[in-house]
Amino acid sequence: MGLLAQALASGVVTGAIYALIALSLVIVYKSTDVINFAGGDVLMASCYVALLALISAGLPYWASALAAVGAAAVIGAGFDRLVLERIGRSVRGQDVLVAMVTATIGLSYVLKGAVRLLSVSSEVRSLPSQFLGPPIILGSVILLRQDIGILATAAITGAALFAFYRFTRLGRGMRAVAEDPRAAALIGIPIVRMRMLSWAVACAVAAVAGLLVAPKILMTPDMGIIVILAFAAAVIGGFTNFPGVVIGGLLLGIIENLVACTSRRKRSRWRRSSSSWWC
Amino acid sequence: MRRLIGAIVALWLVCDIGSARAWPVGDPHGPYADPGISDNEIVIGLFGPESGPLRNFGFDPMGAAQMWYEMVNKAGGIWGRKIRLVIEDDKCDPTTLNGVARKLVTVDKVFLLNGGSCTPAAVSAQEYVTREKVPFVMLNAAGDNALFPPTRYVFGAFGGTQFTVGGTLFDFVAKQLHVKTAAYFGNDDDFGSANLAAAKFMAEKRGVKLVAIERVPTNIVDVTAPMLRIRQANPDVVVVTSYPQPATLAMQKMSEFAFSMPIVFAVQSVPNPAGLVKNVGNLAAFKDFYYGSPLNDLTDGPRQRWVLKMYKEQFPDRTPTAFMSYGLPSAQAITYALLMAGPNPTRESFIDAMSHLKFDTGVLAGPIEFGPDKRDGHNASIFIKFDGTNSERMPGVYVNEYRSEK
Secondary structure, three states: OHHHHHHHHHHHHHHHHHHHHHHHHHHHHHHHOOOOOOHHHHHHHHHHHHHHHHHOOOOOHHHHHHHHHHHHHHHHHHHHHHHHHHHHHHOOOOHHHHHHHHHHHHHHHHHHHHHHOOHHHHOOEOOOOOOOOOOEEEOOEEEOHHHHHHHHHHHHHHHHHHHHHHHOHHHHHHHHHHHOHHHHHHOOOOHHHHHHHHHHHHHHHHHHHHHHHHHHHOEOOOHHHHHHHHHHHHHHHOOOOHHHHHHHHHHHHHHHHHHHHHHHHHHHHHHOOOOOOOO | OHHHHHHHHHHHHHHOOOOOOOOOOOOOOOOOOOOOEOOOEEEEEEEEOOOOOOHHHHHHHHHHHHHHHHHHHHOOOEOOEEEEEEEEEOOOOHHHHHHHHHHHHHOOOOOEEEEOOOHHHHHOOHHHHHHHOOOEEEOOOOOHHHHOOOOOOEEEOOOOOHHHHHHHHHHHHHHOOOOOEEEEEEEOOHHHHHHHHHHHHHHHHOOOEEEEEEEEOOOOOOOHHHHHHHHHHOOOEEEEOOOHHHHHHHHHHHHHOOOOOOEEEOHHHOOOHHHHHHHHOOHHHHOOEEEEEOEOOOOOOHHHHHHHHHHHHHOOOOOOOOOHHHHHHHHHHHHHHHHHOOOOOOHHHHHHHHOOOEEOOOOEOOOEEOEOOEOEOOOEEEEEEEOOOOEEEOOOOEEOOOOOOO
């Protein structure tokens, strides 16, 4: 049972990682109706920006983290202004969303290719964790401070985004642009600026997620693949509901860990009757 | 008789590695049955990843092969013929490698191919070279699927196959660490299957009971469940054979769970030991840590220094990576086989000579040995104890006794 509890605890932390990344996808979707397939690679690229700032420029961690978040916001805003905005002007009808989603896939390849040009990407790397200290031991469950930090950050970010979109003028403006751009424009909401801002915020959240998860899942140019699981978390959570996405991520992480723990043991139980059912 | 002469010539060459007077000058003359050979030169197609994410696997090994051919040319060539290289970048990509092989054979008309640093890409050329009857000597790819079952024109595994890696790991843990039970953590792909087959065989042969076998996808982000099962099995040793990222995650988790048993990594799991320490972030996790290597010493050890010296002379501006020496043995094998094939070699006589080749490379843990039905060249490993700061070679050379049943 102790090991089951450990699997549960680890599942919650893994789920929090999925939830954080899923939040960045949902921000873009809520504001622009575009599914951002480059979300994982924005996360990956921002981690490499932080790594370069740390080891090449010799900046302290906080400055490197700020540089990563800033770079991600610039990537997001620039992508919207230089690519999506032009697609929006030149493509008409239903095709515009298809073209925009395809453009995000293009951004994903560009970011991955650019990072692979860096010499630091030739081997597995990591960023230092900012949640240091001895693990907390609760019975047979070991909880790393890093994991608690990830959990707390995911919860705070989810709550902050929920509040931002629900209670602030800017957030409501972004939602209005997503729901009916024409009506939003008629009441004076600057659509172009709102969409650009949404992309910047979403990519900045992806960067924060990257900074948190890099010490845990390690950095390679392919680390953006984690976005697939974030998509699953977003779908479970409803794709437009911030608290729902956090819950979806947590559920996914827990189920993933428990299934991995139990399914293999179930098979082996047929072979070795002495084995316990749970991991 | 032919084998005897071959063995004598190879032995003589091995004794004279690096010596400018080692290479005989003949009186070659045409006509020649195969392309890529003339009175003055033999053309060899050399390829590997010179760009892309897997560049490190091939760039330096290609340099090592180049320096060997250059050394042979300086010594007068082979039977008076100089070796001319046509160098191409395969990016470790199967499609690119196939295109490169076709271009080298049909446009550049090379005599033989020497290349491939990544197994999936290298294996993909097997069908083409077999159909065209072109000798293909892999550079440093393991190439298991192209070597088992053996085919006439493909030679490889100069660093060992995954059978070698899996088998030698369990030879080591049984003989050196004297364990009775072991847990295995590896990939769930073909690469991992080959490794596990040899690991299981050698574990049983050496009396080590495998109490946990965990196989994971190469892009896994959470190894909690497999490591929990390993912890529950309470093995005497944990053997890790996955690619670097899952292996690092496993090491992090073992550190987190405070595993106290020895941990042994395969060569592919730890391309950069110092990088592993940084990523794990806990020196205590390395108190009983070992990793395998197909080389005969630490990369900066006394038995590797002659290669490093040779490389620095050839490429003074480059800093060699840990993979550099891996590129040398295939070039050595090719030059020895060309020599054994006589003054007027054909592709078929070259293949015959390769099929009887046995020599010590001076850089690998064990000898290179091919046979009429054996196309994997190397089958041994050494092991290195690494405490997070210092490396120490463990005594002995460990071998794999498993042969594929394919």
